[in-house]
Amino acid sequence: MFQLHEVVEFGLFFGREGLLFFAADQFGDALLRGGGGLKVGDGFGRGAGRDEVDDFEVHRAGGAHLVFSIQRKLRAVRILGIESSCDETAAAVVEDGSRILSSVVASQIATHAKYGGVVPELASREHLRAIVPVVRLALERADTRLEELGAIAVTQGPGLVGSLLVGLTYAKALALVRRVPLIAVNHIEGHIHAVVSQNPVELPALALVVSGGHTHLYEVGEGFRYRLLGKTRDDAAGEAFDKVAKLLGFSYPGGPVIDMLAPHGNPRAVPFTLAKMKGNTLDFSFSGLKTAVLRWTEAHDLAGEVEARRELLRRNSQPGVEEWLTVTPRETLDMLASFQHTVIRELLRRAVKAAEGMGARSLVISGGVACNSGLRLATAATRLPYPVFFPTPGLSTDNAAMIAAAAFPKFARGEFADSALRAQANLALA
């Protein structure tokens, strides 16, 4: 884990041990060694380092210029994560890639709920309002000053470009002004690290990232190298939950409501068919299932119950399960249970097939839909020869702790971004 550093300042001085060589790069100072001049190939020798430096290696030396790579001791590195890719403004401080010192999430659900989905213009405006207090609160709760940070990590994409820009611009400005290194993180990699950073996940692992924007299968190899094995060709699974809920007059986001009501219905009552994929059979498709639900609603007279649910929502923006049950007849509960059961089967059968195909040593399921209790139960009931890891509920949906955690291996590798960093709405992980 060597990082290449260009010396910006250096000098010689007499210390207790004689003549010492002092060098500083843009990230701080390093006392390199005693003795006179340095030549190419010089270093401490592994593990013989001192202060915050483990080892170094000189690549070029001559005159007043020196290029060396340095292995820093990666102890107690605090990274501030900033996430604003969709409808959550989030900031978190994570130490050494796994210890979450603070995690603040300002949700915009209340703003978007009345439109039944995220309105991009409103999202950017809400991010602008929230970003400064959210970052400040995250630092305060972690009892950390900006100067103490090892790096600032920010979501570069994928996501809504107007939303991404708010977090990215703020992170860039903070990094520049406070001279803290900047690290760009892919949002999907963040979802994977929400699990990997908190559990003993053995690699290679199969990661199923399933949220409102993604339904992707990745092979996660050593050094966090990713290979895309399958993805949705149309809607993401979370999006299917949201659209079905909206169609039936439930609140936004739809996943948690359907999850809450599904145990009250019969999952085998409506025989939805599973998608057959031509080409890559590890790809997903949820548009057929969504259309089947639409046909089902057209074949049933739902006007009365849909209106009753909308009326309930006008009185109470967050009804509990008992209240939903008073306005949701048995047949609709059966359909919801069958819909959720079908989504789970689609997800699990491909995840298991992909994991077998690549010889996975663990299965990681992450993203907002990983909250789904039916999915968790079905996974536990499927006897698999490798352990399965889910994120804790707070780390399932969008948050910044996962962004800071994903940045840690990049920090160790010295993968820093500069001020030319741009938001990328369609940024691919692999």
Ligand code: KG4
């Ligand atoms: O990861 P996330 O917060 O944002 C994206 O990156 O998309 O995921 C949000 C999605 C929404 O579509 C929401 O309906 C879904 O996750 N979701 C759930 C559950 N909780 C959230 N879907 C099914 N069951 C849940 N319990």
Ligand code: ZN
């Ligand atoms: Zn997400």
